Amino acid sequence: MSVISAYENLVAQSELRPDPDQARVAARLDRLARELDAWTPPSPSWLGRLFGGGRRADAPPRGLYMWGSVGRGKSMLMDLFHDNVTISPRRRVHFHEFMLEVHAAIHDYRQMSEAQRRETFGRHAGDDPIPPVAGKIASEARLLCFDEMQVTDVADAMILGRLFTELFRNGVVVVTTSNRPPRDLYKNGLNRQLFLPFIDLLEATLDVETLNGPTDYRLDRLGGRPVYYVPNGPEATQALSEAFFRLTDYAVEDREKVPSDTLTVQGRQLFVPKALKGVAVFSFKRLCASPLGPADYLAIAQKYHTVIIVGIPKLGPEKRNEAKRFVTLIDALYEYRVKLLCAADAPPQELYTEGDGAFEFERTVSRLMEMQSADYLAQGHGIAA
Template sequence: MSVIAAYQDLVARSELRPDPDQARIAARLDGLARALEAWRPQSSSSWFGRLFGGGREESQPPRGLYMWGSVGRGKSMLMDLFHDNVKISPKRRVHFHEFMLEAHAAIHNFRQMDEAGRREAFGRNVGDDPIPPVAAKIAEGARLLCFDEMQVTDVADAMILGRLFTELFRSGVVVVTTSNRPPRDLYKNGLNRQLFLPFIDLLEETLDVETLNGPTDYRLDRLGGMPVYYVPNGPEATAKLSEAFFRLTDYAVEDRQKVPSETLTVQGREILVPKALKGVAVFSFKRLCANPLGPADYLAIAQRYHTVIIVGIPKLGPEKRNEAKRFVTLIDALYEYRVKLLCAADAPPQELYTEGDGAFEFERTVSRLMEMQSADYLAEGHGIAA
């Protein structure tokens, strides 16, 4: 099925509402899909060889696409339709934060290798600069890269993005990405931002920039005014949160036993996400706060998911001071990245933790939990607030 046919089918089945902005982007993605399917690189050598100058010159690849707009307008949905229906191989769809973690890990591993190890890993002497060979390996695995939620908040990311993507584009990789910000607002007010500006120029030179900013926030619309904080824990609250999950993800309720899990890797450790779909993650309080997780773990969750659902938040006391401290750190991370929080607890925010070490400091968490229920907060895009 073509991209535009897949989109029109969803509208015909009333799974999507007619939306002129979405239809325009779907048509644009359909044209890109056809261009990619017709594109025939002249070179028969490997991506790795072409990046290092081997093989014949290849024909120019189609221009990629940078889709940006407010939260909930359907950017990720359209990119998924495109990725699932474009007939090109190899291709990859990945969250931008996850991609950058992989890139940093690959660069780190390269730097740990001696010359013999690098020759064995890359098939030739690649010198001391990790960027070209790391980019070459990425390009070998994907002629098309689809990124969800391109956002740059980390100076380490900012410093390598220009060179990394220059090598990827030079090798013929086509990029389609979503973002809540236009390219010029990436890494806004970031440290040494002037060093990042060439990457913005590169994006605008290589990708077509399209705005998707229709009138409806479909994530909020799907919630239909449902509360996001439920008291107390119990079957009724669980049922409401389950309903919210299926509304937010468009997942068939009858397939509830098939909701996939995910694993996040943080500093070499693995965190199991019991249920995760389309940027929505479900956890128990015990999994997140009774286990020895720390700020890096909570930041990874906040960066990866636009919505987090937590069940089983207990009323906390002095005997649960460690859990309370972790909960404070978790809420700080979710709040910083404007993650939508839906949860069930045994008490309202102001009664969750009234006695014990850090109870005074917990008042800030109470304030954030209250704000995270507001319409203004729920309407904000995922990512660090400007």
């Protein structure tokens, strides 16, 4: 099925409301899909591309940079495009996850001896890790679809220009979503002047499309309903379950088929019981009764725009460790403007009133209250106020 047909089918079935901005971008993605079908990509040998060998290839089609406020359908359109384009290999990945992989690959390259580099990457492999790392990425994905491109880390900012120059030189086509226009990436960041060539590269290589229709679909699907339910129990569980299916367009009858996910955090695997379209579901026990730390919570906050937590208990002095982890978790979710839906045995101000850190917990109470507000819920994922 074509991208535009898939989009029009969703509108016809009333799963989407007619939206001129979405229709325009869907048509642009459909054109890109057809251009990719007609494209002769570079040699599948990344060594050949890297060092000038392999067959001649057509110039790649221009990719796409889709940006707009939260809930305007960017990720939905990305899914339609990725699922209906035929080019292979291709990959859809959250931008933060991709950059973690890049840094790990650069680290591994630097740990290799000269002989190991030549054996793995060829006799021209030198001290600079960027060309071989980019070449390997290019061999594994002719099309890269990034969700939520945002740059907040100086280490990312300093390598992006060179990395993407090599990716584009190797013929990789990029489609990405973002809550910000290219010129606002890494805004006010350290040494931002060194980042500006990357913005120039994006604007020279990708078409920029704005999605800023009148409806925040994510907020609309919450329907003005509560996001904090008291107490835990069947009614709260049912309400959160319904919210999950509204947010993900997943059929309720398929509830047993909701996929799980796994995040890699500092070399460890963090299991996510249910995750779909940027929405993750956890129990309090899994998040805060297990030995997780700030890196785990940041990885969750960076990956998912909405987190649903069930089974938050009333915490006493004997649960000070759980309370401390909960504070760290809420700090991470708040920092990245993650939408939090949860069920608890008590309202925020009664969750933890006695025990080590009870005074400090008052900040968490304040944040839990703010995270229920319309102003907070209207903010984009990853964008601080």
